[in-house]
Amino acid sequence: MSANENSNAEKKCKKLSSQVVISIAGNPNVGKSTIFNSLTGLNQHTGNWTGKTVESFEGRYTYKNTCFKVIDLPGTYSLISDSEEEEIARDFLFFNKDTFCLVVMDATCLERNLNLALKIKEINPNILVCVNILDEAERKSIKINLNKLSELLKAPVIGTTYKNKKSIEKLKEEIYKTTILNKNEKKFSLTESIYPQVIENAISRLVPLIDKITSGKLCSRQLALSLIDLDESMIVSIKNLLGVNILENEDINQTLNDIKKNLRKSNINSSDLKDIIEKSIVKKSEKIYKSCVTLKKENYNEKDRKIDKILTSKLTGIPIMVLLLFLIFWITLIGANYPSSVLADVLFFVQDKLTLACNTLHLPPWLHGSLVLGLYRTLAWVVSVMLPPMAIFFPLFTLLEDLGYLPRVAFNLDHFLRKAGTNGKQALTMCMGFGCNACAVTGCRIINSKREKLIAILTNNFIPCNGRFPTLISIITMFFISSVPIGCTSLISTALLTVTIIFGIFMSLISSKLLSATLLKGIPTSFSLELPPYRRPQVGRLIVRSIFDRTLFVLLRAVVVAAPAGLLIWCLSNTIVGGNSLLKYSTSFLDPFAKLFGLDGIILMAFILGFPANEIVMPIVVMSYLCTGSLTELSSIQELQALLLNNGWTTTTALCTMLFSLMHFPCGTTILTIKNETKSNKWTLISFILPTVLGLICCFIVSSISKILV
Amino acid sequence: MEISLNRLPLLKLGNIKNLLVDKKTKCKLLSLGFIPETAIKPVFSNFSGNLRAYEVRKAIIALRDTDANKIRVDVSI
Numbered sequence: 075m076s077a078n079e080n081s082n083a084e085k086k087c088k089k090l091s092s093q094v095v096i097s098i099a100g101n102p103n104v105g106k107s108t109i110f111n112s113l114t115g116l117n118q119h120t121g122n123w124t125g126k127t128v129e130s131f132e133g134r135y136t137y138k139n140t141c142f143k144v145i146d147l148p149g150t151y152s153l154i155s156d157s158e159e160e161e162i163a164r165d166f167l168f169f170n171k172d173t174f175c176l177v178v179m180d181a182t183c184l185e186r187n188l189n190l191a192l193k194i195k196e197i198n199p200n201i202l203v204c205v206n207i208l209d210e211a212e213r214k215s216i217k218i219n220l221n222k223l224s225e226l227l228k229a230p231v232i233g234t235t236y237k238n239k240k241s242i243e244k245l246k247e248e249i250y251k252t253t254i255l256n257k258n259e260k261k262f263s264l265t266e267s268i269y270p271q272v273i274e275n276a277i278s279r280l281v282p283l284i285d286k287i288t289s290g291k292l293c294s295r296q297l298a299l300s301l302i303d304l305d306e307s308m309i310v311s312i313k314n315l316l317g318v319n320i321l322e323n324e325d326i327n328q329t330l331n332d333i334k335k336n337l338r339k340s341n342i343n344s345s346d347l348k349d350i351i352e353k354s355i356v357k358k359s360e361k362i363y364k365s366c367v368t369l370k371k372e373n374y375n376e377k378d379r380k381i382d383k384i385l386t387s388k389l390t391g392i393p394i395m396v397l398l399l400f401l402i403f404w405i406t407l408i409g410a411n412y413p414s415s416v417l418a419d420v421l422f423f424v425q426d427k428l429t430l431a432c433n434t435l436h437l438p439p440w441l442h443g444s445l446v447l448g449l450y451r452t453l454a455w456v457v458s459v460m461l462p463p464m465a466i467f468f469p470l471f472t473l474l475e476d477l478g479y480l481p482r483v484a485f486n487l488d489h490f491l492r493k494a495g496t497n498g499k500q501a502l503t504m505c506m507g508f509g510c511n512a513c514a515v516t517g518c519r520i521i522n523s524k525r526e527k528l529i530a531i532l533t534n535n536f537i538p539c540n541g542r543f544p545t546l547i548s549i550i551t552m553f554f555i556s557s558v559p560i561g562c563t564s565l566i567s568t569a570l571l572t573v574t575i576i577f578g579i580f581m582s583l584i585s586s587k588l589l590s591a592t593l594l595k596g597i598p599t600s601f602s603l604e605l606p607p608y609r610r611p612q613v614g615r616l617i618v619r620s621i622f623d624r625t626l627f628v629l630l631r632a633v634v635v636a637a638p639a640g641l642l643i644w645c646l647s648n649t650i651v652g653g654n655s656l657l658k659y660s661t662s663f664l665d666p667f668a669k670l671f672g673l674d675g676i677i678l679m680a681f682i683l684g685f686p687a688n689e690i691v692m693p694i695v696v697m698s699y700l701c702t703g704s705l706t707e708l709s710s711i712q713e714l715q716a717l718l719l720n721n722g723w724t725t726t727t728a729l730c731t732m733l734f735s736l737m738h739f740p741c742g743t744t745i746l747t748i749k750n751e752t753k754s755n756k757w758t759l760i761s762f763i764l765p766t767v768l769g770l771i772c773c774f775i776v777s778s779i780s781k782i783l784v
Numbered sequence: 785m786e787i788s789l790n791r792l793p794l795l796k797l798g799n800i801k802n803l804l805v806d807k808k809t810k811c812k813l814l815s816l817g818f819i820p821e822t823a824i825k826p827v828f829s830n831f832s833g834n835l836r837a838y839e840v841r842k843a844i845i846a847l848r849d850t851d852a853n854k855i856r857v858d859v860s861i
Contacts, residue, residue: 152815186817186841349803352814353821356841375842379827382844388831485846489832492848498835522812600809600851602816605837605844 093141094253099167099194100178101187102149103606105206107131109178109234110146112242137246140254152352153193153296165311171198171293174253178204181211181218181233182374182607184367188359189352192268195229197293202252203231204245209238210609215370223366269354272340273347276302276333283325287318301326302333303347378608382482391486398479399575402470404568407547410462417462421454444644448697452640455693456632460544464628464689467543469620471508476611480505484603494583495590497526498601500533504582507537511740512747519751523599528757529589531748535740535765536582538575540624541688545735546574548692552715553728578736585764593760628689635687640697642683647701657698671770672730672777674722681734686742691735726780730773737769785859789824790836790852797825798857800840805854813855817841824857 098106114133131146147163167175175198179187184205195201205218224231232248234241269277280298288294292312300308301320313319320326334344342350384390425446432442474480480502488498499521506514514534521527538546550570555563590596646657654662661675668678676698684691696714699721718727739762740748749758792798800822803810817840818824827844829836834849847855 152811183843186843189815189817348810348814349820352819356817356819356822375839382828382837386828386830386837391831481846485830485835485837488835488846488848489830492834498846498848598850600805600812601835601846601848602812602851603846604816605846 093143095143095145095170095173096176096249096253097145097147097166097170097173098176098178099147099163099190100149101151101180101183101190102604104149104178104180104183104187105234106149106178107146109176109204109206109242109245110144112239113142113144113246135246137250138254140250142249142253150190152190153197161307161311164308167194167197168293168296168308168311169315172200173198174200174202174249176202176204176249178206181205181208182214182216184216184218185359185363188362189355191227192355192358193296195227196268197296199229200252201229202249203227203229205231205233207235207609208233208241209235210607214374216374217368217370219366219368223362226362226365268358269351270340272336272342273299273302273350273354276336279329279333280326283323283329284320287320287323287326288312288316291316299351301330302337303351304344375607381608382605385479385482386485391482395483395486396572396576398474400568400572402467402474403571403575404564405470406463406467406543407568407571408564409466410547413462413465414458417458418454421458425450425454440648443648444641447700448644449637449641451700452643452690452693452697453632453637455640455696456636456689457629459548459692460541460689461625461628461632463544463547464540465621465624468509468540468624469617471505472616472620473611473613475505476609476616478606478608481603481605485605488601490583491586492598494586495596495598496529496586497521497523497599498603500526500530500586503530503534504537504579507534507539509540511535511537511539512743515744515747515751523596525594525596526599528752529586529594531751532589532757532761532764533582533585535744535761536578536585536737538578538736539688539741541741542735543571544689545692546571546732548711548714549728549732549735550574551711552718553723553725574732574736581737581768585768589764631687631689636690636693639683639686639690639694643694643697643701647698655701657701661698670777671734671773672726672780673734673773674727676721677727677731677734681738684741685739688735688741726777729776733772733776734769737765737772739763739766786856787859788853789826789838789847789855789857790849792824792826792857792859794826794829794836796859797823798859800824800855801858802856803854804856805851809851809854813851816845817843818845818855 098110100106110131110133113135115135133144133146135142135144145166147166148160150160150163152160153164153167175194177191177194179191191201191203203223205220205223208218211218218233220231220233230248230252232245234245268274277295277298280301281294284292284294284297284301288297297308297312297320299305309320321330337344337347385394428446428450429442432446483505484498484501487501487504491498491500500518502520503514503517506517511534514537515531518527518530518534521530547567550567551563554570555566643657646660647655649656651659661679663675664678665675668674677695680691680694680698683694696717699717739745745758745762748761749755752758752761786801787798789798789800800818800820802820803813803818805813822840825839826836827839835846836849836852837844837846838852
């Protein structure tokens with residue numbers, strides 16, 4: 075299924091009179107988003123680490139003339155919300171108890187996953203359980219009796235393998251049966267005693283009082299538990315939904331006081347309550363697990379532990395991390411060369427033909443200039459130079475993500491993040507920054523502490539996104555490897571790029587430390603991170619999908635952002651006022667300031683105009699020089715180098731441009747996302763100023779040293 | 785014998801006895817499986833030793849020593 079098919083499903087759904095709503099819930103990292111993508115044809119970001127999905131997403135599909143609206147909820151370990159994304163899941167499940175819920179469980183970790191399934195079943199009897207990743211379970215010789223599991227959970231259970239299309243079709247059929255065909259069958263809640271009698275008695279006293287206030291809209295049993303346990307976030311959520319502070323009700327208050335006295339008589343303190351509630355659920359999960367699961371190998375995770383020993387050890391952990399980064403960059407560099415030159419040949423050939431056509435049709439020079447030399451040429455540059463590295467890097471990085479390596483990166487980097495006064499999960503958001511800084515900022519929701527989340531948001535821009543790699547790669551190729559023997563150029567380029575990225579990571583840590591010591595002082599909060607089992611990624615499907623998605627993304631950005639920027643540059647350079655072009659005036663105005671930092675007016679203007687998208691910075695630099703110089707053709711990196719050298723570029727200029735590319739204000743999308751996430755103009759402004767100031771300081775230092783040495 | 789979790793030697797099995805943490809952290813740890821009377825085993829640590837991975841209820845969870853030293857375990861099993 076594709077996104078097109080999802081939009082077709084939306085159209086079909088509008089014609090159908092009814093719609094069934096299904097939420098997909100479960101622990102983090104069990105394959106909820108993968109199942110969501112398979113059902114709806116949408117393309118939520120998936121990967122083997124906890125916390126990727128940080129907000130709920132909707133999609134639709136039709137099956138046997140029925141419209142299904144699917145909601146992918148963020149993963150949650152329990153219904154006691156601890157972070158923003160867990161609160162989204164908890165609130166949806168709690169306040170939509172009459173919708174169907176597809177509870178997804180990881181077959182290789184069933185015992186722990188059963189906890190949440192049981193808690194959801196307590197709230198909502200309309201569940202369908204999906205035991206996912208059965209192929210991995212089979213590989214580890216874990217045998218699951220799905221029929222027995224269904225009997226004990228009192229809910230339909232289906233097994234799926236996300237790689238297998240047939241299992242998704244079976245899932246659709248089972249969803250249809252449960253929600254439509256067997257809709258009127260009695261659904262069983264797990265209301266038989268799970269908790270000790272004294273707590274069950276307390277619940278039964280509160281339930282009728284709660285029903286009176288909520289008119290049965292909410293699960294009174296779960297709400298009763300929350301009241302007994304004084305779950306503040308739940309009470310606030312109910313107040314927001316119903317406009318009622320349930321604790322202000324006299325009857326409920328009195329009953330709660332009675333209940334507390336009874337609990338004390340049974341030697342149960344309020345601090346022990348959560349332990350008891352959790353232990354009761356765990357006991358039930360263990361009982362169900364032992365009845366349904368057979369392990370042929372007790373130490374089925376032994377292989378994973380051996381790999382972890384290598385990837386996280388004192389000697390090899392960090393070197394392997396650096397080496398993997400190096401390898402990904404090297405493959406990107408090598409892989410991008412040929413497609414870049416082919417694309418450049420084709421696109422600039424088309425440019426020549428367009429010019430010929432314009433001349434043949436006697437089109438006015440301004441029309442040819444603006445459309446062909448401005449708009450089309452910039453678009454051609456972005457596609458030929460920027461697209462291949464982005465299309466190669468992204469799938470390679472996604473492979474590492476799907477393997478389950480990223481949490482190990484967070485494990486290795488936690489020591490440094492702790493020294494910087496931040497949370498270890500920032501390593502995960504930093505990794506996301508390699509793809510897109512805006513997505514990484516949203517991803518910061520996995521960090522619970524407001525202070526640490528802010529630090530992660532404000533410093534993420536030091537990690538260069540996909541859009542900045544081609545700029546760094548092309549500058550390194552042109553200026554830093556000319557004297558290197560031919561066989562070693564790719565290795566040296568890659569090494570320099572890796573050093574640059576590591577410098578970016580270092581600056582991210584330094585600025586985190588700076589913020590922790592000044593504007594965002596505070597005590598580090600607790601840090602816990604699940605290290606998921608390693609999974610075999612679907613290499614072929616992943617690469618094809620990523621390349622396709624990334625290509626579409628770059629092409630869209632090229633059309634929407636780069637082409638208009640190129641048109642603007644052409645217009646600025648060809649609008650003459652008082653003997654000079656507007657471009658000349660703008661760049662001359664910026665030139666003195668830029669020169670202090672080893673840049674020039676055109677480079678600085680390119681960064682300013684590149685605010686909508688980082689990948690257009692270099693094309694704007696090139697276009698601006700072309701418009702002011704005599705070169706009209708540009709089809710190779712050597713010609714590009716000649717253009718830059720002719721316009722006064724030196725090694726210092728190249729180094730400073732790289733540094734400023736690494737450390738400057740975030741792009742427009744990232745700034746908007748930061749504003750959205752922080753809801754604060756102050757922090758949004760700081761996110762703009764912090765990397766820019768640090769970038770300018772570094773450029774100033776480099777430029778000054780260069781002037782002294784020369 | 786009861787000790788804090790961060791002192792439990794690598795690959796040695798312990799039994800969680802108590803979580804001496806604040807309410808919010810307790811919620812998180814309970815939901816991750818750090819429940820009293822549950823078996824736990826430290827399986828590996830980072831290079832500085834202040835972050836360790838624990839096997840609890842067949843899942844691997846990393847915890848800093850500042851959090852692990854507030855979890856009491858019994859090593860008599």
